[in-house]
Amino acid sequence: MKRERTDAARNRAKILAAAEGIVAAQGVQGLSMADVAAAAGVGVGTLYRRFGDRSGLAYALIDAREREFQAAFLEGPPPLGPGAEPGERVGAFMRALSDRTVEQLDLLLMAETAGPMARFGGAYDAYHGHLVMLIGRVRPDVDAFCVADALLAPLAAPLLAYRMRECGVDVGRVKAALDSLLDGLLG
Incomplete structure (x- = not known):
């Protein structure tokens, strides 16, 4: 390099x-x-x-924050990083991802709507793989692959922007709903 x-x-x-x-x-x-x-x-x-161009600059802004976020959940302190129980890490990850998405919502909205599959790949695959691994440790009896998609879906930038801007839903409410889902899933 x-x-x-x-x-x-x-x-x-x-x-x-x-x-x-x-x-x-x-x-x-x-x-x-x-x-x-x-x-x-x-x-x-x-x-x-x-x-x-302008979009290249926007992606560079996303990338800089994304690297920080991934470092936090891959090697940072618990409960987001290694060292906490897998179920606790899932909750910490979902709350941190909620904040990360809101922090750059407009940039992520632009990036995720650039094409039909623009949301997927790169960072999404990292999030998905991380959740699959953690969920599989807590609930080996569920289809962690599909459950990870279900957990990530509410944090899609277009949906989150719509709910926050058009429906008055704040990020605290989103986090509380995700916590409720995780309580049911992970006990």
Whole structure:
């Protein structure tokens, strides 16, 4: 793997921080390459060379947070990371994934609706595999493969955005519903 130059890494960090700030203040709709370049103190050409376009920049924002989240559930402290009982880890994972999804809801909404299968693969497969493993340890009698999909479905960005924005459901209510499902499933 080719190592990133120090100045390139510094520019990348400044660009991502500037883009995060713009998304936080204006939403994904306010994410323009020119505004990000100005806020980061780099040329617009640098952004286009590095990220390709606006969607490439959005995916880089998602990727940065995704790496942090995956590190937390794969090797972080319990109960999200190793060291807790599998059932406890499932609950911690679902609550953390709820927060992670809400944190970047507009970016994930854009990413998950880019194509018919855009939600699946990459991160979804990591979440699914993690849940399958944990559920299988607690409930070897259930079809953990399909149960994992059922648990992940309420956190699809389009559904979560609709429920939160159109129906007034807050993330606390979503987490409570997931906890109820897990209580029934995992006892």
